[in-house]
Amino acid sequence: MTRPSDITRDRIMRAAERLFAERGYDHTSIRAIVAKARVNQAAINYHFDGKDGLYREVLRSAFRALTEGQTSHAAEIKALSRERALAEFVRYQLRGLLQRDELTRPIRIFNWETVRPTAVFRELLSQEVAPFMGLATDIISRFMPAADQRTLTLAAIWLVGQCGVFVRNRERLAGPPMSLQLDEAAIEQLAELVSGWAIAGLGSHA
Amino acid sequence: MTRPSDITRDRIMRAAERLFAERGYDHTSIRAIVAKARVNQAAINYHFDGKDGLYREVLRSAFRALTEGQTSHAAEIKALSRERALAEFVRYQLRGLLQRDELTRPIRIFNWETVRPTAVFRELLSQEVAPFMGLATDIISRFMPAADQRTLTLAAIWLVGQCGVFVRNRERLAGPPMSLQLDEAAIEQLAELVSGWAIAGLGSHA
DNA sequence: GCCAAATTCAAACGAGGGTTTGAAAAAAGG
DNA sequence: CCTTTTTTCAAACCCTCGTTTGAATTTGGC
Numbered sequence: 001m002t003r004p005s006d007i008t009r010d011r012i013m014r015a016a017e018r019l020f021a022e023r024g025y026d027h028t029s030i031r032a033i034v035a036k037a038r039v040n041q042a043a044i045n046y047h048f049d050g051k052d053g054l055y056r057e058v059l060r061s062a063f064r065a066l067t068e069g070q071t072s073h074a075a076e077i078k079a080l081s082r083e084r085a086l087a088e089f090v091r092y093q094l095r096g097l098l099q100r101d102e103l104t105r106p107i108r109i110f111n112w113e114t115v116r117p118t119a120v121f122r123e124l125l126s127q128e129v130a131p132f133m134g135l136a137t138d139i140i141s142r143f144m145p146a147a148d149q150r151t152l153t154l155a156a157i158w159l160v161g162q163c164g165v166f167v168r169n170r171e172r173l174a175g176p177p178m179s180l181q182l183d184e185a186a187i188e189q190l191a192e193l194v195s196g197w198a199i200a201g202l203g204s205h206a
Numbered sequence: 207m208t209r210p211s212d213i214t215r216d217r218i219m220r221a222a223e224r225l226f227a228e229r230g231y232d233h234t235s236i237r238a239i240v241a242k243a244r245v246n247q248a249a250i251n252y253h254f255d256g257k258d259g260l261y262r263e264v265l266r267s268a269f270r271a272l273t274e275g276q277t278s279h280a281a282e283i284k285a286l287s288r289e290r291a292l293a294e295f296v297r298y299q300l301r302g303l304l305q306r307d308e309l310t311r312p313i314r315i316f317n318w319e320t321v322r323p324t325a326v327f328r329e330l331l332s333q334e335v336a337p338f339m340g341l342a343t344d345i346i347s348r349f350m351p352a353a354d355q356r357t358l359t360l361a362a363i364w365l366v367g368q369c370g371v372f373v374r375n376r377e378r379l380a381g382p383p384m385s386l387q388l389d390e391a392a393i394e395q396l397a398e399l400v401s402g403w404a405i406a407g408l409g410s411h412a
Numbered sequence: 413g414c415c416a417a418a419t420t421c422a423a424a425c426g427a428g429g430g431t432t433t434g435a436a437a438a439a440a441g442g
Numbered sequence: 443c444c445t446t447t448t449t450t451c452a453a454a455c456c457c458t459c460g461t462t463t464g465a466a467t468t469t470g471g472c
């Protein structure tokens with residue numbers, strides 16, 4: 001693991017993860033990556049077989065970081081009452097609003113993919129989207145036990161959407177003209193508001 | 207208006223609007239635009255002072271198309287009961303799911319801007335975002351008359367978010383593994399579901 | 413019909429992108 | 443230690459991009 005070549009590989013991964021999260025795939029040049037990682041330009045092709053290969057690795061790593069956290073909490077969430085489970089889910093989604101970069105970087109990378117999915121991403125998505133949406137659908141189904149599959153799916157998307165809009169527009173909401181304060185306490189309040197609205201909305205169908 | 211030079215200008219605008227909507231700013235080359243418009247490459251610099259200038263014009267046109275439709279309906283929406291107003295708002299937002307390109311093209315252009323706002327867009331946004339969010343906030347305030355400004359703003363974003371997630375992911379939702387049917391009838395159903403959930407959610411605070 | 417202005421055109425420019433190359437350096441194995 | 447393999451390196455290659463150029467053509471007012 002500490003072989004010299006692995007050190008180079010690791011430096012590239014760290015730099016690439018930061019830059020891809022910050023600027024997205026297109027606006028990140030391999031020259032910028034190697035400058036930040038302080039390695040030779042050809043090293044990316046040597047270790048990752050090109051920019052696409054590097055991005056694939058970064059995406060995989062981001063997927064792991066996200067779903068790992070998600071599934072580890074999934075079990076305890078399922079043990080809660082449906083209301084508290086949904087509230088916890090919302091809070092978990094909204095954690096992307098925090099500036100703690102270790103957590104938000106994977107989220108930001110996926111945000112780029114929301115609008116322009118790269119080919120690399122589509123490939124990964126088909127394998128990994130199931131557990132990602134599965135938890136949401138599971139929670140929803142406890143509010144709408146009689147609903148058909150289509151409605152459950154739509155409701156799950158609906159739930160994810162009302163959280164994601166805040167995460168995706170974080171920077172814009174923080175600035176004028178909205179100027180929303182988004183510290184830890186404010187996010188907690190927001191999570192309560194959103195989960196309250198969502199629970200009441202779904203409750204009408206119970 | 208039918209001067210020869212205006213014809214060239216118009217052909218460029220049409221082609222650019224289509225391509226920007228389809229691929230976004232970065233992935234649309236002026237060579238692709240002039241090929242589709244069947245004009246000379248230098249014409250873009252002559253008529254629009256470069257790619258940025260052309261994009262600015264396309265954005266302006268898209269803004270006009272969207273807010274014009276929005277504000278024209280805003281008046282009649284405000285005359286409705288709060289529940290019907292919200293339902294109408296949701297239906298209006300979800301019209302982006304339709305494949306009728308005259309309507310969806312401006313929406314798609316703005317979708318690109320959601321994740322990576324261009325400098326051109328930021329400039330326009332500061333002038334025009336107010337009426338865009340104003341209607342949402344107005345409807346919301348009828349459900350939460352006692353709420354503070356911050357809560358109203360958050361609720362407006364929340365409302366827009368739960369509509370936008372469907373529009374933004376339309377193509378992905380239509381394909382596997384979701385494979386959601388999204389014809390006119392299905393969208394109508396979806397609008398009813400979403401507005402029903404939203405109304406019930408906000409109703410809890412009334 | 414003429415002339416000045418506006419418009420079109422083909423070609424080239426320069427910057428920036430990802431990738432390739434082939435030799436030099438370092439690491440690993442016997 | 444010597445050999446073989448792995449890894450690094452600077453340089454160049456080739457492509458696409460937005461823009462510029464300067465001449466040719468068309469347009470519009472007199």
